[in-house]
Amino acid sequence: MKPDEEARLHRYELPGGWVVLVGRTDRDNEILSLKIAAPNDWWFHVRGVPGSHVILRARAGEDPDRGTLKQAAAIAAYHSKARHAGDVAVSCTRARYVGKPLGTKPGTVSIRKESIIKVRPSLPEEGSVN
Template sequence: MRKKPARSDPPAPPRVWEYRLPGGFRVMAGKTDADNDRLSLKVAGANDWWFHVRGMPGSHVVLVIEKDRPPDRETLNRAAAIAAYHSKARTGGVVAVSGTLACHVTKPRGAKPGSVQIRKERIFKVRPAIPDTAA
């Protein structure tokens, strides 16, 4: 008699910091490497924007995009500033942040939690900041 495979519970949702930007945009930043993986690879929609500070540890940040409502340059810069804030570059001046659509974020086979590869990168130069109020 064959054993039934163990029933696996659905993965826990990522623990994130959430922010609201002008125009009603929502931004989420992962709290741990495992949360970053879930946020970037499971939660983010293909048309959401993904951000991470360049060259040092930090949270993966996702700007949630509603249908037919592309973000303007200021919204992208604000989301990039949140990524800079939730990184080791928080006390730096102007910080380089990578941004791309979430559909261009992948995880290499066997990579450590929190490690991803991106394509079609856009660089944002921003000062670390978070909005006045968290969601």
């Protein structure tokens, strides 16, 4: 069985054809972050609050604009315990900088080279698929 068949994920399509994948459980988050995500994909998670791991799929030779990164961060905020908060700080890094500390529970990761994006939790208005 392929890793993406083992994980139950939310999937959203953003303007411009960018694809966002969201884990539903700790196990799904771990599979998404460590097995499904490619090294150049973008990884998001709300800082200091339980929530889903979110991946923005990279495209060869093309970087997402700031608006696309903010939309993916807003999806991460929405799929967290901070869903009803105002502005939320979301960590963002390339998936290559996400790792699993030894002996930690499913869904626990460590990240390096993060940047912070402040957004209001929201989902894309159209193009979402579950």
